[in-house]
Amino acid sequence: MNIHPYVVHFAVALLLAAVALFMVAALGRDRPWSAAVLTAARWNLWLGAPFALASIATGFFDYIAAQCDAEAIAATIIHRRSGAVTWWSSLVAAIAVYRTRHRPPGPRLLAWLVLVGAAAVTVTVLGTRLTYERGLGVDGAWPASAGQCFATERAPPA
Numbered sequence: 001m002n003i004h005p006y007v008v009h010f011a012v013a014l015l016l017a018a019v020a021l022f023m024v025a026a027l028g029r030d031r032p033w034s035a036a037v038l039t040a041a042r043w044n045l046w047l048g049a050p051f052a053l054a055s056i057a058t059g060f061f062d063y064i065a066a067q068c069d070a071e072a073i074a075a076t077i078i079h080r081r082s083g084a085v086t087w088w089s090s091l092v093a094a095i096a097v098y099r100t101r102h103r104p105p106g107p108r109l110l111a112w113l114v115l116v117g118a119a120a121v122t123v124t125v126l127g128t129r130l131t132y133e134r135g136l137g138v139d140g141a142w143p144a145s146a147g148q149c150f151a152t153e154r155a156p157p158a
């Protein structure tokens, strides 16, 4: 059973919503509604970061069982690296936002949040290609003779 697709959409949606809400709050900084938007942005980020970690765990879980060839393995390696950037950058942002929770984020933190958003979009585009272009984890998409991804990646070169 593939559990990664059940989890990843929460990570992506929460992180992208967080970034968008932080930007809206920054644009409406002096408006009465901006404090409420900022609170929503913080909670989206604080929920999204653990979901990014869960995405990494479930990604490896699915990868171990999926069938692959060398090209699919290379594509997954780029996907999981961008997933790692998403997780680490969202963790740093979540901590920084917590430490500065009594004031709106400054320009450096806002720039960092743009990086989190870019990483989340990148990992999503690359992950979607794994499923819909390569059929990774899709029943019947690979011949029975195809090896399992993780075992093939770890095997010594022939």
Ligand code: HEM
Residues within 6 Å of the ligand: 002, 003, 004, 005, 008, 009, 011, 012, 052, 053, 055, 056, 057, 058, 059, 060, 062, 063, 066, 076, 079, 080, 082, 083, 084, 086, 087, 123, 124, 126, 127, 128, 129, 130, 131, 132, 136, 137, 138
């Ligand atoms: C923040 C971390 C990650 C995010 C947000 C993410 C996101 C995604 C998305 C959006 C898809 C397409 C899902 C769909 O078709 O509905 C996908 C597929 C996939 N990802 Fe990730 N991913 C992450 C990390 C990883 C890691 C670390 C691996 C480990 C190898 C991985 C392996 C896979 C695999 C094998 C698929 C194909 C579908 C499946 O078998 O589950 N992902 N990912």
